[in-house]
Amino acid sequence: MDHARSRREWKRAQRSIPGGVNSPVRAYRSVGGTPPFIASARGARIRDVDGNEYIDYVGSWGPMILGHAHPKVLAAVRAAMKLGTSFGAPTPRESDLAEAVRRAMPSMEMLRLVSSGTEATMSALRLARGVTGRARILKFDGCYHGHSDGLLVGAGSGVATLGIPGSPGVPKAMTDLTIVAPYNDLAATRAAFERWGGEIAAVIVEPVAGNMGCVPPVPGFLAGLRTLCDEFGALLVFDEVMTGFRVARGGAQKLYRVKPDLTTLGKIVGGGLPAAAYGGRRDLMRRIAPEGDIYQAGTLSGNPLAVAAGLETLRLLEAKGVYEALTTTAKTLASGLETLARERGIPFCTASVGGMFGFFFHPGPVESFAQAQQSDAARFRSFFASMLESGIYLAPSPYEAAFVSLAHRPRDVDRTLEAARKAFARSIRAR
Ligand SMILES: *Cc1c(COP(=O)(O)O)cnc(C)c1O
Numbered sequence: 001m002d003h004a005r006s007r008r009e010w011k012r013a014q015r016s017i018p019g020g021v022n023s024p025v026r027a028y029r030s031v032g033g034t035p036p037f038i039a040s041a042r043g044a045r046i047r048d049v050d051g052n053e054y055i056d057y058v059g060s061w062g063p064m065i066l067g068h069a070h071p072k073v074l075a076a077v078r079a080a081m082k083l084g085t086s087f088g089a090p091t092p093r094e095s096d097l098a099e100a101v102r103r104a105m106p107s108m109e110m111l112r113l114v115s116s117g118t119e120a121t122m123s124a125l126r127l128a129r130g131v132t133g134r135a136r137i138l139k140f141d142g143c144y145h146g147h148s149d150g151l152l153v154g155a156g157s158g159v160a161t162l163g164i165p166g167s168p169g170v171p172k173a174m175t176d177l178t179i180v181a182p183y184n185d186l187a188a189t190r191a192a193f194e195r196w197g198g199e200i201a202a203v204i205v206e207p208v209a210g211n212m213g214c215v216p217p218v219p220g221f222l223a224g225l226r227t228l229c230d231e232f233g234a235l236l237v238f239d240e241v242m243t244g245f246r247v248a249r250g251g252a253q254k255l256y257r258v259k260p261d262l263t264t265l266g267k268i269v270g271g272g273l274p275a276a277a278y279g280g281r282r283d284l285m286r287r288i289a290p291e292g293d294i295y296q297a298g299t300l301s302g303n304p305l306a307v308a309a310g311l312e313t314l315r316l317l318e319a320k321g322v323y324e325a326l327t328t329t330a331k332t333l334a335s336g337l338e339t340l341a342r343e344r345g346i347p348f349c350t351a352s353v354g355g356m357f358g359f360f361f362h363p364g365p366v367e368s369f370a371q372a373q374q375s376d377a378a379r380f381r382s383f384f385a386s387m388l389e390s391g392i393y394l395a396p397s398p399y400e401a402a403f404v405s406l407a408h409r410p411r412d413v414d415r416t417l418e419a420a421r422k423a424f425a426r427s428i429r430a431r
Contacts, residue, residue: 001389005049009037030377031384031396041068043407046393054393055412059403061395062210062242062267065326065355066316067407073271073312080308086300093311094302100314101269101277104249105240107259111279112288113302117241117266118146121204123296124262124278125150128202128235130294131287136199138192138234140183142212142369142399145204145239145264149174183209184217184367186224197232202262204237207252210401211242212372214351214358222258229261235284241266241276242401245314247354248323255353268317271309274300322406326355329404329413333357336417344424347376358401372399382427383420390419 013020019027021035028035036048044067046056059065066073080093098111114120125137137150145151149170179196181188183205193200203225209215229236238260244251245268253260261284266276279285289295300306316322334350334357341348349364350357360366361376361383380398387394392415394402 001052001391002050003034003036003048003052006037007034009049010034013037025395025397025400028396030398031381033385033388035396036388036393043067043069044405044409044412052391054388054391055408055416056393057402057404057416058393058395059405060267060272061400062246062403063270063272063313065246065268065403065405066271066313067405068272070313070316070407072316073309076308076312077273077305080304083304085305086303088299091302091304091307093304093307097269097275097302097307097311097314098277098279100311101265101279104245104314105251105253105263107253107281108263108277108279109282110285111265111277112285112296113307114276114278114296114298115274115300115303115306116146117239117264117276118148119298120241120264120266120276120278121145121151121237121239122148124237124264124280125202125204126296127278127284127287127294128237128262131284132201132233132235134199134201134234136177136179136196136201138179138181138189138196138200138203140205140209140369141180142183142215142372143204143206143209143239144211145206146241150178151204153178153180182368182370183212183215184221186221186228189225189228193228193232193234197234200232200234202235202237203229204239206242207238207240207256207258207260208243208247208353208356209369210356210358212369212399213360213366213375214353214356214401215366215368215372216351216353217252217256218367222252222256226258226260235261237262237264239264242356243353244268245317246356246403249317252353268313269310270306271311271313273303273306273309275303275306275310323354325406326404327352329408330355330357330402332410332413333402333404333416334359336413337420340417340421340424346379346424346427355404356401357404360398379427383423386423386426387419390422392416392419 244265262280330352334352347363361379
């Protein structure tokens with residue numbers, strides 16, 4: 001595989017853009033090599049500027065659940081574009097999108113559209129603090145909720161991958177208000193509540209963790225959080241930026257039957273354009289300005305192109321059998337990888353929920369970030385490089401989930417597993 005053009009583009013990019021990328025994990029720091037610069041994508045395939053084609057399991061980090069450049073989404077965006085690209089004034093389609101979200105997630109009785117997941121979680125927590133009059137937030141180690149100051153602690157993927165424990169530039173006073181507990185550890189969460197209960201405004205959690213690999217909640221974890229929040233008067237915030245419309249149409253809250261007070265969405269809800277949302281109980285959302293006193297705003301919030309892409313994506317996800325198909329594809333990949341690794345005697349475990357899956361070079365189980373970090377990084381690097389060379393585009397970090405789309409076909413799965421067979425064989429020889 002030739003990467004000459006990507007290498008040239010990367011050199012050029014680094015002169016103007018830090019690391020040559022506009023989001024750190026894209027720079028391939030934890031796997032080495034040159035990140036392919038992308039020219040185009042269609043369906044399950046992504047093509048780089050050198051003309052190499054890959055089967056894509058990144059899916060723009062989650063949004064592309066229908067596959068890339070879906071003709072109906074493109075048509076919806078084109079139609080919207082002809083009418084003007086931004087008005088900074090209300091439009092009927094924003095209500096259409098809000099209603100589509102509410103149909104899928106009834107716990108979101110009202111919602112506000114924003115432009116990124118970061119904005120959604122930041123705003124949800126401002127609301128939680130405003131409503132409760134409390135300052136502290138409890139989050140879980142390895143969960144990522146965007147890059148806002150108070151949430152950049154124990155934040156999994158990007159941050160963990162770079163080995164930065166938080167980030168310079170975030171005042172200690174901000175992170176002092178963030179309590180970090182181990183994921184899937186109710187006893188530790190209760191202990192935190194016993195110490196700071198009356199000061200905790202909200203618990204924010206990825207109901208299926210997808211920013212430390214794919215780590216599902218253990219039975220009772222999410223329900224236990226609900227109970228603890230009720231007992232101590234804190235709000236429960238499900239960050240479903242990744243899991244919303246990904247693990248089920250109704251998100252993880254539907255799958256695990258736990259009702260949060262507030263939910264954040266992003267990724268799929270924008271259909272590949274910048275839209276995100278936060279919402280929940282009506283009495284809470286009525287506190288947002290102008291109905292209430294808690295301020296949040298955005299020039300491009302509810303942008304017509306993003307709303308059109310999101311709406312069309314959600315509409316297509318209403319078709320029958322969609323989530324069964326996604327679940328089957330993800331499961332087949334996960335179990336196929338596990339079988340191949342076992343045959344080679346390689347310590348390896350996988351998880352899949354709906355249309356997302358993950359794997360660790362670790363004998364398993366992996367239920368927390370501490371366990372995820374015990375996975376074999378060298379083996380991951382070698383596996384990743386071999387897969388890429390075979391035309392399989394995975395996230396360039398051992399702490400990311402993989403995403404399938406409705407465009408991934410059985411033959412794509414077969415090709416992926418064939419590439420994995422080779423990659424595992426090489427990873428043994430490499431040791
Ligand atoms: C991606 C992600 C975010 C941040 O969303 P951006 O649109 O990248 O700001 C927040 N929370 C979770 C769970 C995510 O996966």
